[in-house]
Amino acid sequence: MKGPVLEVRDLHVWFDGPGGRDVHAVRGVSFDVRPGDRLALVGESGCGKTTTVLAVLGLLGAAASVSGSVRVDGQEVLPGGDAAMAPYRWGDLSIVFQGALNALNPVRTVGSQIAEVLPRDRRVSRRAALRQAGELLERVGMAARNVARYPHELSGGMRQRACIAMALAGEPRVLFADEPTTALDVVVQAQILELLDRLADELGLAVVLISHDLGLVGQLCDRAMVMYAGRAVEEGPTVGLYTAPRHPYTRLLYEATPVLGAERPLRSIGGGPPALDVPLAGCAFRSRCPDTEDRCSLTEPALTPVAPARRAACHLTGRTP
Amino acid sequence: MALITIFCAVSLNFLLFRVVPGDAVSNLARVPNSTVAQQQALRHEFGLDRSIGAQYVAYLRELAHGNLGRSFANGQPVSKNLGEALGNTLPMVLLGTVVAIVAGIATGVLGAVRRGTRTDRALTVSSLAVYALPAQWVGLLLLFLLGGVFPSGGRVDEFLIEPSAWQHAVDVLWHMTLPSLVVGLTLFGQYALLTRTATLETLSEDYVLTARAKGLSTPRIVRRHVLRNAMLPISTMIALTLGSVVGGVVLIETVFSWPGIGRAVYSAVTSRDYPMLQGAFLVLTVVVVVCNYVSDLVCLRLDPRITA
Ligand SMILES: Nc1ncnc2c1ncn2[C@@H]1O[C@H](COP(=O)(O)OP(=O)(O)OP(=O)(O)O)[C@@H](O)[C@H]1O
Ligand SMILES: [Mg+2]
Numbered sequence: 001m002k003g004p005v006l007e008v009r010d011l012h013v014w015f016d017g018p019g020g021r022d023v024h025a026v027r028g029v030s031f032d033v034r035p036g037d038r039l040a041l042v043g044e045s046g047c048g049k050t051t052t053v054l055a056v057l058g059l060l061g062a063a064a065s066v067s068g069s070v071r072v073d074g075q076e077v078l079p080g081g082d083a084a085m086a087p088y089r090w091g092d093l094s095i096v097f098q099g100a101l102n103a104l105n106p107v108r109t110v111g112s113q114i115a116e117v118l119p120r121d122r123r124v125s126r127r128a129a130l131r132q133a134g135e136l137l138e139r140v141g142m143a144a145r146n147v148a149r150y151p152h153e154l155s156g157g158m159r160q161r162a163c164i165a166m167a168l169a170g171e172p173r174v175l176f177a178d179e180p181t182t183a184l185d186v187v188v189q190a191q192i193l194e195l196l197d198r199l200a201d202e203l204g205l206a207v208v209l210i211s212h213d214l215g216l217v218g219q220l221c222d223r224a225m226v227m228y229a230g231r232a233v234e235e236g237p238t239v240g241l242y243t244a245p246r247h248p249y250t251r252l253l254y255e256a257t258p259v260l261g262a263e264r265p266l267r268s269i270g271g272g273p274p275a276l277d278v279p280l281a282g283c284a285f286r287s288r289c290p291d292t293e294d295r296c297s298l299t300e301p302a303l304t305p306v307a308p309a310r311r312a313a314c315h316l317t318g319r320t321p
Numbered sequence: 322m323a324l325i326t327i328f329c330a331v332s333l334n335f336l337l338f339r340v341v342p343g344d345a346v347s348n349l350a351r352v353p354n355s356t357v358a359q360q361q362a363l364r365h366e367f368g369l370d371r372s373i374g375a376q377y378v379a380y381l382r383e384l385a386h387g388n389l390g391r392s393f394a395n396g397q398p399v400s401k402n403l404g405e406a407l408g409n410t411l412p413m414v415l416l417g418t419v420v421a422i423v424a425g426i427a428t429g430v431l432g433a434v435r436r437g438t439r440t441d442r443a444l445t446v447s448s449l450a451v452y453a454l455p456a457q458w459v460g461l462l463l464l465f466l467l468g469g470v471f472p473s474g475g476r477v478d479e480f481l482i483e484p485s486a487w488q489h490a491v492d493v494l495w496h497m498t499l500p501s502l503v504v505g506l507t508l509f510g511q512y513a514l515l516t517r518t519a520t521l522e523t524l525s526e527d528y529v530l531t532a533r534a535k536g537l538s539t540p541r542i543v544r545r546h547v548l549r550n551a552m553l554p555i556s557t558m559i560a561l562t563l564g565s566v567v568g569g570v571v572l573i574e575t576v577f578s579w580p581g582i583g584r585a586v587y588s589a590v591t592s593r594d595y596p597m598l599q600g601a602f603l604v605l606t607v608v609v610v611v612c613n614y615v616s617d618l619v620c621l622r623l624d625p626r627i628t629a
Contacts (some may be wrong), residue, residue: 102528107549108546108549152626238388
């Protein structure tokens with residue numbers, strides 16, 4: 001097996017918070033992406049999924065400080081900043097942003113925005129570049145003539161497709177898709193998902209799907225990392241994750257997800273995630289957890305192997321069947 | 322739209338000069354030995370004894386033929402006086418404005434891209450300083466500093482004998498430098514600050530994050546994804562500020578004795594030259610409306626979301 005394209009180790013992100021108190025948005029996240037992988041980052045809103053991805057891509061800017069290690073093909077890129085990351089952008093790692101509606105420049109045509117990231121030898125002339133852009137659009141199920149249109153002339157689903165076409169233009173090896181279907185209706189959602197699935201197969205692309213929707217994750221990905229309050233609380237193959245969750249948060253998250261045909265009551269998780277601008281003592285999920293012990297409020301549980309290819313961060317996990 | 326605005330302005334302009342108490346002839350009552358009969362005759366000659374409505378129609382009819390009346394001061398047609406003045410003012414203001422636009426946009430973009438650095442702070446402070454200074458003060462300062470290098474007043478060197486076209490052009494340009502510089506400086510600060518704000522706003526847009534993720538270099542991002550979007554608010558604001566330049570021109574032209582429209586307004590006011598004043602107001606209004614119209618056209622070209 002080939003080595004991982006992307007290795008992320010102990011990633012931390014702090015934002016300058018109001019009143020000088022820093023927000024510790026990502027607290028020690030690690031994961032690998034190998035060629036052809038289908039990884040999901042799952043968790044409720046605000047748990048740090050987007051921040052993790054932006055930190056990996058070096059896109060957080062001056063308002064955040066990042067520590068840890070990010071390696072692309074074994075090459076450390078994190079401390080080098082923009083200059084170290086630049087050669088890998090789009091050609092190796094590309095992204096479909098959350099809220100693709102604003103991810104396209106409103107005053108330039110779809111075609112020119114795709115063409116500008118084509119590999120240099122593909123855009124020897126403007127015509128050649130636009131033809132290539134048209135072919136990419138066809139690949140994602142749009143008519144090639146859409147190259148001449150402006151973003152506001154496209155529907156939400158079409159804009160999302162255009163963003164995917166744009167993400168493919170650099171022929172990346174890893175595609176991050178940050179909630180690519182959130183703003184779309186269910187029919188279009190299914191189409192986009194199918195598209196990502198097909199493209200990943202055809203191009204041997206690794207996909208990192210960011211989502212709070214366990215249903216989508218199960219359809220597209222074979223491995224998932226469940227995040228809570230800036231940390232991974234459980235990770236492993238998607239199949240076992242649903243049938244036998246080892247962390248209470250995963251279980252509650254699954255029970256809160258509507259699944260078609262499943263005859264079970266829907267339950268929401270009470271309370272909300274903890275504030276991240278004060279240091280946390282003990283387990284971050286404690287206040288919402290159905291079964292806690294004394295040590296849950298003393299030490300934060302580490303991510304430990306609980307089964308083959310499965311890891312969870314819960315003091316009580318040994319006792320949860 | 323622009324035509325409707327101009328029509329309204331023309332009508333207001335007409336009304337304004339009717340609602341002031343007394344008419345042009347009532348001043349003549351102070352002339353010794355003038356009789357009421359003479360005044361009536363004059364009123365009849367100028368059409369002032371007709372109804373307001375009839376005067377308005379007559380005014381519009383004459384206006385449509387380009388007739389703005391005759392100046393009280395020198396007896397020349399107002400349109401001829403104003404045409405000359407405008408011909409002197411426009412190149413001077415345009416030169417200054419173009420310099421201010423180019424320098425202001427460059428400064429603002431640089432500050433925004435380098436946000437928070439020493440460069441940014443230095444640029445912002447100097448822009449603010451220039452913006453805060455009144456035009457006549459800047460004018461006097463420049464006169465004091467550069468008065469020896471550049472001619473300090475007038476439009477041409479009166480002692481140049483039979484200059485060739487080329488010599489004349491250079492001479493005019495030479496005289497134009499200082500007043501243009503004042504126009505440019507007073508606008509520059511405003512444009513730089515405005516551009517900085519607009520650029521910062523654009524830089525925080527999602528599509529700029531996309532551009533960064535695409536691995537485009539900063540100059541390319543600015544050129545391809547920032548400038549055009551930031552230009553939309555800037556071009557609207559430039560059109561609005563050009564209205565205020567018109568006011569500033571009165572001061573600047575007086576300081577530098579530039580024989581333009583600003584000085585024409587000034588001397589028309591001091592000598593109660595109503596036809597000149599009325600004509601000048603009309604010209605200034607038209608200039609402002611045209612500026613706004615041009616900015617609309619620019620936005621239309623820049624932004625595909627706007628349709629005519
Ligand atoms: N620029 C920023 N400045 C300060 N805090 C931020 C910033 N961006 C994100 N955060 C904080 O970091 C935490 C994680 O945010 P993030 O956007 O990564 O969540 P997410 O998991 O992507 O949520 P969602 O599902 O809503 O997209 C949140 O608490 C958020 O308030
Ligand atoms: Mg997010």
